[in-house]
Amino acid sequence: MVKNVVVAKFGGSSLANAVQIRKVESILNSDDKRRYVVVSAPGTDKDNSYKVTDILYNLYYNSRKNVSTKKIVSDYKKLPLSQEELVKIISERYSTIALNLGMKTTLPRLFDTELENLLKKKNTQVDEVVSRGENFHARLIAEYLHAKFVDAADLIYIDEENDPDNDKTMRLVNQLTKLKGKRIVIPGFYGNTDKKIRTFSRGGSDFTGSIIAAGVNASLYENWTDQNGILCVDPRLFDETEAKSIPVIDVMTFKECRELTYSGFSVLNDETVGPVRKRNIPINIRNTNNPSYKGTLITAKHNRDSIIVGIAGKDGFCTIDIEKYMMNKKPGFGKGILDIIAKRKINYEHMPSGIDDISIIIDEKVLEPYKKEILEEIESKFHPDNLKVTPDLALISIVGEGMFYKVGISEKVTGCLARNNINIEIMNQGASESNIIIGVASKDYKKGIRVLYEELLKKK
Numbered sequence: 001m002v003k004n005v006v007v008a009k010f011g012g013s014s015l016a017n018a019v020q021i022r023k024v025e026s027i028l029n030s031d032d033k034r035r036y037v038v039v040s041a042p043g044t045d046k047d048n049s050y051k052v053t054d055i056l057y058n059l060y061y062n063s064r065k066n067v068s069t070k071k072i073v074s075d076y077k078k079l080p081l082s083q084e085e086l087v088k089i090i091s092e093r094y095s096t097i098a099l100n101l102g103m104k105t106t107l108p109r110l111f112d113t114e115l116e117n118l119l120k121k122k123n124t125q126v127d128e129v130v131s132r133g134e135n136f137h138a139r140l141i142a143e144y145l146h147a148k149f150v151d152a153a154d155l156i157y158i159d160e161e162n163d164p165d166n167d168k169t170m171r172l173v174n175q176l177t178k179l180k181g182k183r184i185v186i187p188g189f190y191g192n193t194d195k196k197i198r199t200f201s202r203g204g205s206d207f208t209g210s211i212i213a214a215g216v217n218a219s220l221y222e223n224w225t226d227q228n229g230i231l232c233v234d235p236r237l238f239d240e241t242e243a244k245s246i247p248v249i250d251v252m253t254f255k256e257c258r259e260l261t262y263s264g265f266s267v268l269n270d271e272t273v274g275p276v277r278k279r280n281i282p283i284n285i286r287n288t289n290n291p292s293y294k295g296t297l298i299t300a301k302h303n304r305d306s307i308i309v310g311i312a313g314k315d316g317f318c319t320i321d322i323e324k325y326m327m328n329k330k331p332g333f334g335k336g337i338l339d340i341i342a343k344r345k346i347n348y349e350h351m352p353s354g355i356d357d358i359s360i361i362i363d364e365k366v367l368e369p370y371k372k373e374i375l376e377e378i379e380s381k382f383h384p385d386n387l388k389v390t391p392d393l394a395l396i397s398i399v400g401e402g403m404f405y406k407v408g409i410s411e412k413v414t415g416c417l418a419r420n421n422i423n424i425e426i427m428n429q430g431a432s433e434s435n436i437i438i439g440v441a442s443k444d445y446k447k448g449i450r451v452l453y454e455e456l457l458k459k460k
Helices: 018-029 052-062 070-075 083-100 107-120 126-130 132-145 167-178 204-215 240-244 254-262 273-278 333-342 364-382 401-405 409-419 442-456
Strands: 006-010 034-039 184-187 190-193 196-199 220-225 251-253 283-287 296-299 310-323 357-363 386-399 426-429 435-441
Touching (some): 006 018, 034 132, 052 107, 126 132, 126 196, 132 184, 184 204, 190 204, 204 220, 254 296, 254 310, 254 386, 310 333, 310 364, 333 364, 357 364, 364 386, 435 442
Parallel strands (some): 006 034, 006 220, 251 296
Antiparallel strands (some): 310 357, 386 435
C-alpha cells in the first residue's frame, strides 16, 4: 500500500547559501507530506565560483601527489588552487552558511577536523573525501531544520553488480518509516559497499532520492532544481531570446524521460528513473526559486496530446564501419565484433547494419586509446573487405511515445534536414517506435537540433 509521503531532493543550486536554504525550509513547511529530504553538496552562487564537490576532488588529489588525477580531469573541474586554499574554501563555506542562517553550532569546526583527519590517513579513498560535501551539508541542514540526520552509508548498500536498488537497500531504507516525529534529512550521492564509501556518478543525489522514494514507498518523488522543469530542447543551443521561449514539458512518461536523459538532457541523472519506475512512483521536477510552478511530471502513462515530447543530442561520437560480403551468412559475426569491443570495457551506443555491413557507434574519446588494437584484431579475425573509423559524429534523438500512433514522422524529420542541407549519416528507430536516432556530422549538430525544433516542437 502506497503511503501518502513525499521524498523531496534538493540540488546544489537550491542549497548553495543561506537564502536558498530558507527557501527550502519554506517549501518543506508548506506540506507536511514532505517527510524525507535528500540534499546535495552546496553548488555555485554569486559569491562562490566553485562547487564543493569539485573542491573536494581537487583537495584529495592535491594531497595524494602519486595518485592519478584522471578522474577529475575527465569528470570534474580541475582547479588552480593549492591545498591550503582548497581547505580554506571548504571551511569558510559551511561556516558562512551556518552564520547567515543564525545558527549557533559547532558543526563547521567539527567538519574541519573530520576532513583534516581523512586527508591525513594513508588509506583514505577518494570517495570518502568527495562524499563529505553531501554528508556535512545534510548534517548542517538537519540541525537547522530540527530534523533527524540519517547517513546514506547506513541505508544504501551497493551490491556485487554495482546496483544500489537491491533487497538489502530496500529493507534498510524501509526502516525509516518506523522513525516517527521529526523530518529526516539524508545526504545524496553515495552509499556503501562492504563498509566502504562509494559515490555515484555526477548528479548522483538524484539517484539517492529515487532509491529513498522506492524504499519508503512514497506517493511522489520531488526533484527540486533551479529550473521550472524539463525543457523540450537544450536551451544552450539557442540564443538568449530564443531560449526563454522554449516550453517546459508538462508531463512525460518514464520511458521518454529515460530516452531524453540518456541522449543528452542534464536535468536528471540518467539512472534516476529506474527505482521509481519499477514501483510506479511519479517524479515531479520543480523549481526551488519558483515553487508555485507545477513543473514537469514524469509518470507511467499520460494523456498528452503532443506526439513528440522532446529533442536531445550529444556530440563526440565516431563509427567503426565494417563491410564484409555475405556477412549475413556468417553466424556470430556481429557478436564477435562486439566481443572485441566489450573486452576493453567499452560500451557502444547503437549498431545499425545492412546485409553486408555494420556501423558501431562509440564515444570517440573512449575509443581513442584502444582504436589501433581493436582495428587490428577485427582485421585479423574477420578479414573485412573494408574497415575504417569515421570521426566527428553527433547523435540527435527525437523522442515521444505518441510517434507509435502517427504516420509520417520519419518523413518530416528527413525532409526538414534535407531542406536545410544537413546530410543524415545514420538513422535508427527503436523497436518501440518511441524514438528516432539521427546521426549527423558534428558541424551540423547544433543547426540540426535547431531546425528540428522549429519543425516539430516550436509553437507557431
